[in-house]
Amino acid sequence: MKRPTLRVLEYRHSKTHPWYLDLRPFNRGRKFFKTKAEADAERLRQITTLARHGREAVGLPPGELSAIIHARKELAKHGKTIDDAAAFYLDYLERIRRCSVTVSQLAAEVLDAKRKDGMSTTYIDDLKKRLARFCSDFGERKIAGITVEELDNWLRALPGSPKSRANYRANVGVLFSYAERRRMIDSNPILHTAR
Template sequence: MKANAWPLIRKRKNPGGSFAWMVDCGMVNGKRTRYIFASKQAADTKGQQLRVQRVNEGKSALSISAPDRIDAEAALAILKPLGKTLREAAEFFSLHVEIVDRKMLIEELVRELLENKKRDGASYRYLKDLKTRLGIFAAAFPAHEVIAFSSAQLDDWLRALPVGGVTRNNYRRLLGVLFNYALNRGYRLTNPVKATSRAKEIDKPPGILLVDQSERLLESATPDIVPALALGLFAGLRPESEVWKLDWSSIDFESRLIDVAADRTKTAKKRFVKIADNLVQWLLPFYQKSGPISPVGDAYFTRLQKARTAAKIHSWPADCLRHTFGSMHYAHHQNLGESMAEMGHTNPQTFLKHYRERVKPKDAARYWQILPPSAPGKVVPMVAAPGT
């Protein structure tokens, strides 16, 4: 073929009857490339420009050093199955070179995440969970760069954990938080956790305490944590988000109500919780006009652990004080709406799934008669507001 045979230049008739000149370059980088001009002179000029460009590109290719040519051929072999060109790869790399060059280690990412979550006001329990689980993960990959993790690598690590399905999925959830943070901060291009597998979980109702265990726990606790435990068992308040933030001024003995403000609830919704007869007896000896009701942080958990040990309660299911309240309240009162309102629930199906038929009514009746050792009898009278 003659040198000027490419590109092909030919006359074509437009749908309206006029004529134009087409410069047909054939397939260029996998795409059919054509140019349309109104005159043959313009088409010839374009054709000549393309011929000169092709010659120059050929000469440029000959000037590439042998190592660069070998490198380019290897890169093209990698890119061909992906349908991408060497230029596209170079342009993509130039946009993300900072991510590739940033040598952040996984332990550094965990530390940064914890610091920022603390600044964001994350709860004590959530921060402790993050620190514990992600600390175990970071220890398993010392000196490992954040960008180097693959979904397969994370999947293998999760499957190797000697834990049940629920715990494994909890690890997976927190790893998702970690790598999503890395993605948002520009430390990675993807979140590899999304492609990992969830473990099958056996659907079990929340764990609760038995009546005797609840009584032993309160009797074994030190005085400074008794009100907090009583509020969990007999009012269903969450320890960290509600009890820790509760002030004695929010306890209204006259109205027999606890004012749980919106900023002290997990759902950010205000609610009033009734003070049961036996709860009055547990709270009254410690009543103050104002001030915190409970120790917080490690001080709370240290005292809780001592009480559990003294009460010989070895198994401690998550949020078992609140779940015990929900199960005992519904079994005793048999009033779905009232039990849901006390706990701040909005979904009847979820509530019934968790709390219906967990305990027998006769055991629930015993539960609501749990009183301090010094309390007189089982019948608790209405109590006027202290100081009146």
């Protein structure tokens, strides 16, 4: 198989950008330039990128390539690779995709379950009030996508006394415990929030 090359070619269909660097052999399309000198400079940059980072890096914008290199260095500090990070994030996205239940839908389900369990009216009313407050901020979000950090920030932003925040934490915890028992989430994030 012939090895792909980077070529600067003339483009006759544009008066403003008559030169282009053909990146199609690398599945990156074409880049257009006002002058041949600009196109040649970009060709040299791409040749350097190819030599340093391989075929996959050709055509990547410098900022994206820089971000990849930075991410690799930061992950290496923790003994991890970009593949590890991608696998972790893809798993997270897959869990969210599988569980399409929103916070509002789950809150309604939890309240219905508690009524059927014979819980007191006072308990149900308090749970309903506090879950309504939580739903006003997170209602349309998928339950599997709520993070510990978001919960911590939400609890700290609530007005009122520490006791009031503790009550919200407990009631929102009921929601996440229910989701965990139903295998909608792997673990209850409320357990990792500040008390």
